[in-house]
Amino acid sequence: MIPIALLPFLLQHTQGDFWFPSQASRNASSVDELFYFIFYVSLFAFITIVLATIIFAVRYRRSRVGMNPEDSPHHSTKIEIVWSVIPSMFMVVMFWYGFKDYVAVRTIPANAYEIQVKAKKWDWRFVYPEGVESYGGNVDMNDGGEGLVVPMGRPVSVRLESSDVLHSFYVPDFRVKMDAVPGRYNSAWFEATEPGVYPLYCAEYCGTRHSRMLSQVVVKSEEDFQAWLKSQAVDLASLPPAEAGKQLFQKNGCTACHSLTGTPGVGPALDGKYGTTETLADGSTVTIDDNYIRESLLDPNAKIVANFAPSMPSFAAQLSADEISYLIAFIKSLNE
Numbered sequence: 001m002i003p004i005a006l007l008p009f010l011l012q013h014t015q016g017d018f019w020f021p022s023q024a025s026r027n028a029s030s031v032d033e034l035f036y037f038i039f040y041v042s043l044f045a046f047i048t049i050v051l052a053t054i055i056f057a058v059r060y061r062r063s064r065v066g067m068n069p070e071d072s073p074h075h076s077t078k079i080e081i082v083w084s085v086i087p088s089m090f091m092v093v094m095f096w097y098g099f100k101d102y103v104a105v106r107t108i109p110a111n112a113y114e115i116q117v118k119a120k121k122w123d124w125r126f127v128y129p130e131g132v133e134s135y136g137g138n139v140d141m142n143d144g145g146e147g148l149v150v151p152m153g154r155p156v157s158v159r160l161e162s163s164d165v166l167h168s169f170y171v172p173d174f175r176v177k178m179d180a181v182p183g184r185y186n187s188a189w190f191e192a193t194e195p196g197v198y199p200l201y202c203a204e205y206c207g208t209r210h211s212r213m214l215s216q217v218v219v220k221s222e223e224d225f226q227a228w229l230k231s232q233a234v235d236l237a238s239l240p241p242a243e244a245g246k247q248l249f250q251k252n253g254c255t256a257c258h259s260l261t262g263t264p265g266v267g268p269a270l271d272g273k274y275g276t277t278e279t280l281a282d283g284s285t286v287t288i289d290d291n292y293i294r295e296s297l298l299d300p301n302a303k304i305v306a307n308f309a310p311s312m313p314s315f316a317a318q319l320s321a322d323e324i325s326y327l328i329a330f331i332k333s334l335n336e
C-alpha cells in the first residue's frame with residue numbers, strides 16, 4: 001500500500017523523524033525497530049481489512065444482488081487455521097522481541113556508573129559518586145545549572161527519588177522513561193552513543209510549574225567528562241560565604257520559586273529584601289533578618305508572607321548550620 005519510493009525514507013530513522021527524535025543511546029535502535037515492525041504490521045492489517053470491508057459492501061450490496069442474503073457457511077477449518085496461525089506468528093515475534101528488549105532495558109549492567117537523580121517541585125538535582133552535584137540546566141529558568149552531565153560509551157544508571165510528588169525522568173533521545181516516586185527508589189539506565197545536549201523532561205504532571213521542570217542531558221567524551229568532574233569539585237568552605245551561599249541557592253533549587261530580579265514567582269523575589277519589613281498573611285509585620293531567614297528555611301510555614309501560598313518545603317534535612325549561614329550571607333549580599 002505504501003508507495004515503494006517512500007520505503008527508504010520510512011525505514012531510515014537514525015537521525016530522528018516524524019515519529020522519533022534521534023537515536024542517541026544503545027537501546028534506542030531496538031526500541032524503534034520493534035515499534036516500526038508493530039506499526040507496519042498493524043498498518044498492513046488495517047488497510048487490508050478496511051479495503052476488504054469496502055469492496056464486499058459495494059460488491060454484495062442488496063440492490064445489486066437483488067435478493068435477501070444467503071445463509072453464510074458457518075465453518076471453514078481451512079480459513080480459520082490460516083487466520084489464526086498467521087497473526088499468531090506475528091504476535092509471537094512481537095512478544096519475543098518485546099520481551100528481549102524489555103529485559104535489556106530493565107537489567108542494569110553491573111558495571112553501570114550510578115548517578116542519583118533527585119526530583120522535586122520543580123527541578124532536578126544530580127549527585128555523582130565522587131560527591132559532585134549538578135542541577136537544573138533549564139535555559140528558561142536561567143538557573144545557571146548544567147543539567148545531567150554523563151560520559152559517552154559506558155552504561156550510566158540513574159537512581160531516581162522524589163521528595164514530594166510523582167515526577168518522571170524522560171529522555172526521548174535515549175528512549176528512557178521512569179517514574180520518580182516519593183518514598184521509594186526507582187532505577188533506569190542508558191548508554192549514550194553520541195556527544196551532544198538532549199532535553200530531559202519531567203513526564204508526570206506535578207503541579208503548576210510542571211512545564212518548567214525541564215532540564216538537559218549533556219553527553220561528553222570520557223576525557224571531557226573526567227575534566228568536568230574535576231572542575232565541579234568545590235570546597236564551599238574555601239569560598240567567600242556569599243559565594244558559597246550562591247552555589248547552595250542554585251543547588252537546592254531555590255531558583256525554581258525565588259527570582260533575584262524583583263519579579264515574584266511561586267515565592268517572593270529575594271533581591272534587595274534583607275533588612276526590609278515583610279507583611280505576613282495574618283497582617284503582622286516582621287523584619288527580614290538572619291533569624292527570620294533561618295526560620296524560613298527550617299520551618300517555612302511558621303510565618304507566611306502575605307499573598308503567597310505556604311508552599312515552600314522545609315530544608316531542615318538538607319542544610320547544615322554552615323550552609324544556612326552561607327545562604328543568609330548570599331541573601332544579604334543581594335542588597336549591594
Ligand SMILES: [Cu+2]
Pocket residue numbers: 120122166167168202203204205206210213
Ligand atoms: Cu515533575
